[in-house]
Amino acid sequence: MAKRTRGTTTHHKAVAYAIAVSALLAGACQAPTTPGDPSTSQAAAASPKATTTYANESYVGFVDVQDIVRDTSALGGPGAKYYTKYLDYTAPNGKPIRILAQSEVTDEQMLYTYSVLDFYLGNLPAEVASKMADNQATLVLPNGADRDGGTPQEALFGQNLHYAEIVNVGSAWYVGSDYEHRDATFEEVFHMVHDYGIGTTTSPQAYPELAGRIAAAQQNALPAKQDEWGKKGLWGLGSADWLKELSQEGSVEQEYIVAAIDSYYGLWEAYKEAPGGMWGMYVAGTRQEVKEKDPKGYEVVTSFLPTHINSWMRVDPAFEGTFQMSRDPAQPYTFKSQYLTRLVLTGSNNTGVQGNDQDNLLMGNAGENVIDGSTGTNTVQLRGASSEYTISKEGDTVTVKDSVPDRDGTDTLRNIQVLRFTDQDITP
Ligand SMILES: [Ca+2]
Numbered sequence: 163m164a165k166r167t168r169g170t171t172t173h174h175k176a177v178a179y180a181i182a183v184s185a186l187l188a189g190a191c192q193a194p195t196t197p198g199d200p201s202t203s204q205a206a207a208a209s210p211k212a213t214t215t216y217a218n219e220s221y222v223g224f225v226d227v228q229d230i231v232r233d234t235s236a237l238g239g240p241g242a243k244y245y246t247k248y249l250d251y252t253a254p255n256g257k258p259i260r261i262l263a264q265s266e267v268t269d270e271q272m273l274y275t276y277s278v279l280d281f282y283l284g285n286l287p288a289e290v291a292s293k294m295a296d297n298q299a300t301l302v303l304p305n306g307a308d309r310d311g312g313t314p315q316e317a318l319f320g321q322n323l324h325y326a327e328i329v330n331v332g333s334a335w336y337v338g339s340d341y342e343h344r345d346a347t348f349e350e351v352f353h354m355v356h357d358y359g360i361g362t363t364t365s366p367q368a369y370p371e372l373a374g375r376i377a378a379a380q381q382n383a384l385p386a387k388q389d390e391w392g393k394k395g396l397w398g399l400g401s402a403d404w405l406k407e408l409s410q411e412g413s414v415e416q417e418y419i420v421a422a423i424d425s426y427y428g429l430w431e432a433y434k435e436a437p438g439g440m441w442g443m444y445v446a447g448t449r450q451e452v453k454e455k456d457p458k459g460y461e462v463v464t465s466f467l468p469t470h471i472n473s474w475m476r477v478d479p480a481f482e483g484t485f486q487m488s489r490d491p492a493q494p495y496t497f498k499s500q501y502l503t504r505l506v507l508t509g510s511n512n513t514g515v516q517g518n519d520q521d522n523l524l525m526g527n528a529g530e531n532v533i534d535g536s537t538g539t540n541t542v543q544l545r546g547a548s549s550e551y552t553i554s555k556e557g558d559t560v561t562v563k564d565s566v567p568d569r570d571g572t573d574t575l576r577n578i579q580v581l582r583f584t585d586q587d588i589t590p
């Protein structure tokens with residue numbers, strides 16, 4: 163396994179070319195739309211795919227396994243030839259941003275990439291997602307690992323993210339903080355959003371103002387003198403040749419910002435073989451270190467992304483025990499999970515969730531779950547109407563029993579202020 167895989171370093175020229183071609187094909191010669199102030203965009207990530215309307219307007223839809231399409235033949239071309247399933251993220255303009263996967267990629271890995279995309283796009287102006295769809299942005303999830311030679315070149319169109327680097331929440335690689343399977347999802351999905359939606363200094367798209375600020379933070383992170391690159395500065399340390407390669411292909415700013423995003427969301431704190439983040443290439447390995455050591459990077463990340471990941475995250479069906487959402491150094495996966503707010507348990511194991519200090523939105527699975535929201539105002543969302551459940555309370559503990567088999571089962575709840583059914587919210 164390529165431990166020093168740093169994401170795809172050769173895709174950016176191809177992306178710029180693909181965007182130019184698709185823009186020509188679409189006859190899109192008009193200037194890219196400039197979105198408004200991102201602070202006025204939708205505050206929380208939604209799931210545009212969940213088109214079901216619920217009697218309870220507060221009910222929060224989510225994508226599930228049945229939303230994955232398991233026949234790619236109608237797509238034609240390399241999509242049909244090499245990929246076995248796909249899932250569309252519908253942009254505000256109604257057009258799809260497609261996620262294609264090969265056979266080895268699990269449904270949960272695929273849904274995880276959707277959740278990460280939903281997180282980014284739910285916090286960026288709507289124009290970014292629409293621009294991506296106009297540019298036919300596609301995320302392809304091939305089997306194997308990056309550059310293992312197992313995937314033909316013609317299958318590697320769009321943005322690549324390989325099976326061995328998709329570490330979905332609650333999976334063994336996630337819980338074990340296994341850096342042989344470093345999670346490249348936040349990186350590669352952001353590359354797609356950056357290249358096809360936000361735009362870069364050399365290829366402007368929907369949000370040039372943000373692109374400019376990312377580029378400025380990147381310039382601050384590298385020494386002014388190019389012969390000092392890789393030796394000094396905040397990023398690219400020990401990687402002078404790689405930086406030159408990136409510079410030649412025009413992808414320095416793209417690779418810099420994902421280092422800051424990764425460390426900001428705790429993806430590198432469990433890595434002990436080198437200080438900092440991104441295999442030791444970046445000076446900051448935690449959120450606090452990003453703030454202290456790369457304040458310009460911190461400023462730009464926090465200008466468009468929230469402190470916590472506010473899209474639905476699904477816990478892998480193989481997970482056992484109680485999933486912790488508060489930081490606990492004895493369980494290094496919590497360096498990542500501390501930043502989650504919305505969680506769905508999947509499968510049927512009798513698992514639990516211990517929430518964090520955020521206002522959590524939690525869902526159990528078909529098993530018997532113990533769900534504790536901890537502090538904040540916490541909601542448990544169930545899969546049916548309130549009349550289908552029996553709710554009982556004893557002291558601080560609420561028990562919710564589903565009368566429909568193989569759905570929510572019987573769950574034990576603590577520190578939950580709202581029970582959310584498809585028809586109404588109930589205070590237990
Ligand atoms: Ca909470």
Ligand SMILES: [Ca+2]
Pocket residue numbers: 526527528529530531569570571572573
């Ligand atoms: Ca349950």
